[in-house]
Amino acid sequence: MPDTPIRWGILGAGNIAHKFADAVAQDPDSMLVSVASNTPGKAAAFAEAVGISADESYQSLVGRDDIDVVYIATTHNFHTDNAALALNHGKSVLIEKPFTVNAPQAQFLVDLARDKGLFLMEAIWTRFLPTMIELKKRLNEQVIGEVQHMNLTFGGFAPDKYRPRLIDPALAGGVTLDMGIYPISFVCYLAGELPVQVQSLCQFSDTGVDERATYQFRFASGMTASIATSYNLKMKQEAVLYGTTGYIDYPDFQSGSAFAIHHHGGTNDVDDSAAVQLDQADNGFVYQVAEVVRCLRAGERESPLIPHTETVAIMALMDDMRQQWGLRYPFE
Numbered sequence: 155m156p157d158t159p160i161r162w163g164i165l166g167a168g169n170i171a172h173k174f175a176d177a178v179a180q181d182p183d184s185m186l187v188s189v190a191s192n193t194p195g196k197a198a199a200f201a202e203a204v205g206i207s208a209d210e211s212y213q214s215l216v217g218r219d220d221i222d223v224v225y226i227a228t229t230h231n232f233h234t235d236n237a238a239l240a241l242n243h244g245k246s247v248l249i250e251k252p253f254t255v256n257a258p259q260a261q262f263l264v265d266l267a268r269d270k271g272l273f274l275m276e277a278i279w280t281r282f283l284p285t286m287i288e289l290k291k292r293l294n295e296q297v298i299g300e301v302q303h304m305n306l307t308f309g310g311f312a313p314d315k316y317r318p319r320l321i322d323p324a325l326a327g328g329v330t331l332d333m334g335i336y337p338i339s340f341v342c343y344l345a346g347e348l349p350v351q352v353q354s355l356c357q358f359s360d361t362g363v364d365e366r367a368t369y370q371f372r373f374a375s376g377m378t379a380s381i382a383t384s385y386n387l388k389m390k391q392e393a394v395l396y397g398t399t400g401y402i403d404y405p406d407f408q409s410g411s412a413f414a415i416h417h418h419g420g421t422n423d424v425d426d427s428a429a430v431q432l433d434q435a436d437n438g439f440v441y442q443v444a445e446v447v448r449c450l451r452a453g454e455r456e457s458p459l460i461p462h463t464e465t466v467a468i469m470a471l472m473d474d475m476r477q478q479w480g481l482r483y484p485f486e
């Protein structure tokens with residue numbers, strides 16, 4: 155693809171589409187062309203605020219020939235159909251997390267994109283943050299020796315704007331697909347592999363979705379991880395990584411720009427601590443936008459930072475946990 159701007163379209167004019175539009179506007183190699191909504195008037199209002207055009211149906215947007223890549227910003231339950239629509243019209247696709255609701259849907263999209271020769275990626279934006287890339291580099295350099303355990307908590311009282319879809323089984327609600335996916339992705343990315351053993355528990359909401367959950371992982375390397383997450387409980391948003399010669403505190407691990415490295419050299423006494431502070435954009439979505447642009451220009455059909463096999467495997471991991479809990483969505 156020549157170095158002309160990458161032309162974006164958005165399906166779904168809800169909460170997250172606004173933040174994404176801002177990120178595209180900041181990317182010098184991108185241009186946001188249009189947004190489509192199935193809700194009458196919503197696309198027009200969004201488009202007017204952002205200064206782009208509007209399509210009054212998804213079909214109309216994917217049929218345009220002035221769009222290269224479509225960002226799927228609908229609720230999880232619609233991701234598969236919306237992404238398939240775009241792929242079947244020759245568009246590359248970036249899908250909000252979770253990629254789909256379950257692994258068979260994810261595999262279907264991966265196969266479709268491969269058959270069509272198109273780019274496809276899950277918008278797990280945290281992976282592309284400079285801080286995450288630096289953290290991975292430091293771990294590879296064994297800055298805390300061999301990582302033995304990770305402990306992550308990630309929770310809060312969901313804002314009113316997110317609550318309706320979070321509690322609704324018909325929209326694939328629940329904390330695991332919405333929030334748990336971040337710490338799961340975090341540990342798998344840093345471990346460089348998927349866990350070989352998984353144990354989990356969840357507390358259901360009155361509406362029958364997972365409101366709070368804990369996951370325990372063991373990896374082939376021997377590393378373990380413990381995660382707790384909730385959309386209805388204020389929790390510290392932090393990751394602590396424990397290695398053989400030190401540990402790392404990463405507060406605000408989902409989007410923060412700083413972490414601290416503490417060395418103990420294999421004893422119970424910390425010898426020294428060092429802060430790592432990175433320059434990171436306020437809207438962290440800009441890094442995933444840049445990665446999509448890079449991939450499209452390089453002719454890559456998936457990002458090496460979030461390969462399709464990993465996206466599908468993490469969906470399967472979450473399927474298995476939901477099956478253990480007896481959480482099946484009404485449309486599954």
Ligand SMILES: NC(=O)c1ccc[n+]([C@@H]2O[C@H](COP(=O)([O-])OP(=O)(O)OC[C@H]3O[C@@H](n4cnc5c(N)ncnc54)[C@H](OP(=O)(O)O)[C@@H]3O)[C@@H](O)[C@H]2O)c1
Binds near residue numbers: 191193277
């Ligand atoms: N990366 C992040 O930080 C982040 C943050 C929040 C959300 N997300 C992800 O982004 C996606 C959208 O989340 P959101 O909070 O933006 O969702 P939302 O505003 O509640 O809904 C997004 C769009 O989905 C469609 N929709 C919602 N509820 C519907 C219903 N009951 N029936 C039919 N269509 C419905 C609408 O599309 P139309 O406009 O076409 O009517 C709506 O504009 C989710 O998959 C979520 O996981 C990511």
